[in-house]
Amino acid sequence: MALLGTLKGFGVTEIFQLISQQMKTGSLVLTSPKAKVTIAFQDGVIEGINSDHWEMDPRAEVLLQGGYIQEKDFKTAIENQKKNASSWFEILISQGQLKQIFLDKATEVIIKKILLDVFQWREGNYRFEDWDLETENMLPCYIQTESIILNTLRIIDEWPVIKSKIPPADYCPVTIMPITDELRKKFELAEEDIRIFDLIDERKTIEIIVRESLETPFDVLSTFVKLIDAGLVEVFPKGSKEKRDYSIAKNVFISKLKIASIFVLLGLCILTLIVFGQPRIFHHKAIYAPIQSQLETQKEMADSFTRQGIRLSELDRDRYAR
């Protein structure tokens, strides 16, 4: 059975959800003007991904950029893989030049990145073939479809606020103070946040830290935003290390000034409004004078008629004349 359609009519989330719910096995081919991505499902679980943009194993690129393997070692491993009938990473792991955990992390990053991209496609086609499960040229993985859907939806949900606060990629982050348990609890910092905090060494730019972290750019950038908002980290243009102390001192002073100005401004606003706003609580009674006087007149009249012994119930409804 093949399932065909356009992404305008049926979104990527719905397709993933359907395959997951039905626990299908097969290949999903998503085509957009940007790229063509093939995802292999086994009983509704993602077991492999391939993109036509990949000229070489994308994990190698991530590991090379992050400095987890050397280019020379990688080239040697590529040459050897043909002779040994083993893959390049198996050679590097056997030689102790790569750890399995880094390879797994790199796989995770690539898959998360590509799925985040795919989930945001609004144009294109999809084709699901349940007879064709070819994972040979694919990046192997084992990901619960629900968890990747949830994670991607979370990123889309939180992205607007992160986007507006992302520091420039070529800036260097600098730690302002060490993270204590108290700060960790106060700012709700997770293990990943601490790991990224530990990667800061005053020389690396944000871009380098993103590569070295083996996390998705969204996760690293949201951690930076969290750390900057918490006042634990500040960013400076690259090469301005010598200006850092002065800048930090200046920033601390300006920050204190800002805080003071916030309270002073608040006080001034209140004072101005009290002086020029003519607050009602200072000028008026609960009931205004014209109304009060009318109500008092009513009461006085009622009292006067009571004194005269005239009551409404004692009046004749019908008046007679001769």
Place this chain on the structure above:
Amino acid sequence: MQELKDLLSFWPFVTTLVGNVYFFVLFAALLSFMLIGLSLIIKYSPLILNDLRTVSTNEIPDIGRKLWLAFILLIPIFLDAGPVWYMLWWFIIFWGYVTKSEKRIAFIFLFLVLMSSWIAHIGAGFISYTNTQANKEIFLLEYEVASPKDSLLVASWIQDNPADSEPMNAQAIDEIKKNNYTSAIELLSHALDLEPNNPRYYNHLGIALAGIGKNAEAITAFKNSVTLDPRNHIYYYNISRLHQALYNFYEAEQSLQKASSLNPRHIREFLDQESVDKENKFVIVHVPIIRQLARQMHLSEELKDTADSLWDMGIGLVQRKNAILLAITSALILALIGYIPQDKFTKKCSRCGNLYYVGTTSGMGLPICLQCHWLETKAKKQMQHALPIKIEDIKKYRAFTGSRSALFELLLPGLGSFIVNKTAKGVFRIIMFGTGLLMIISGGQFIHSILPSQINVQTYIRLTGIIILGVLYWRAYKSPPIRYGV
């Protein structure tokens, strides 16, 4: 009950009753809106604080943000603004955060602001009923409890307002009582020139003409009354009395039968009265209560001043004549705020309690994050495949919200329901709370009848208020907004 029914035929009692009901509804609505505003503050302040933190990139300390928010919310307190301004202001501030059902409350509120000038006018009509249109003096003259000062005031009113026929009729009745029939005829003729289709004036003219022996003209006048209002038994009764006096027994009997067919009980009372007091035969028809009520709403200086004061008390800052402009401007501001992209405002997921920016709305129109939306669209049989952590989050949040909303509901019935997006329940409970509270505080009395009646219902109203609050708190305890586990 009969006493109450009798009192309903007296204008001061009716106007006081209707006026008190009117003010009660008005103040209860205002109080309810204020409590709804308070609920919005409690519900949405954390979201605004979160946005302030995001915008200020954590540079403002917590206390500073809270103080600024308190200042922003309380800006109307620093101005000469009435309670309506607070609600209007709070709706503007929270517009980006409120749910669809809460927006409907704002639309109702804006409609009230739009109508506020007329609402104040009618309210002023009830407050100033003793001072406007010589209404009080007309009533006192008709019921023969007027002081000489009241008679003079009516005379002076006639002089100043020659186009107002009702005081002429009242003075004519006074003149008839004093046997000054010629003056009465003169006044009634003038009144009929102004209002030629008023049967009451013809009736009184008939009485006055009979008083000076112009019986043929008197019969014509009574017949005019009957022609203009054939359903009023008094006019037939008065014709029958005149025919009786002229020994036209057949005509007298015919008219009496007609009158009896319309209101036998009343005619029996007239005849009984006549047997006691043979001198007074004819019956005067009082100014209908509806007419008195309509008269007290006529625009006058006193009424305008009172309406302006009433409007200032409730709203203020701008003049009453600008009420429509105020409502339109407010609606325009709300519409403009609606154009700000939704992802600029923090929202709280109604399922898991997470703060988010993009999200969507559930089938019920409640805010929901994309994760929960996805979980919600899944078939239930597939739920075991969903991420257990997320399900756990939702469970924890439900347990937390359940206890929190129950506590809030006991603090202010309706507040907890508001917080968990049960708006209809929240609004109902808040209205009931406002009503009960107002009953206890005011006893249902805002304006006073100039002529006291024996009926005093304040204690009963206060007791009813206590019962309403008691039942409300009992319901809030027994039926919290969310029953976790049900």
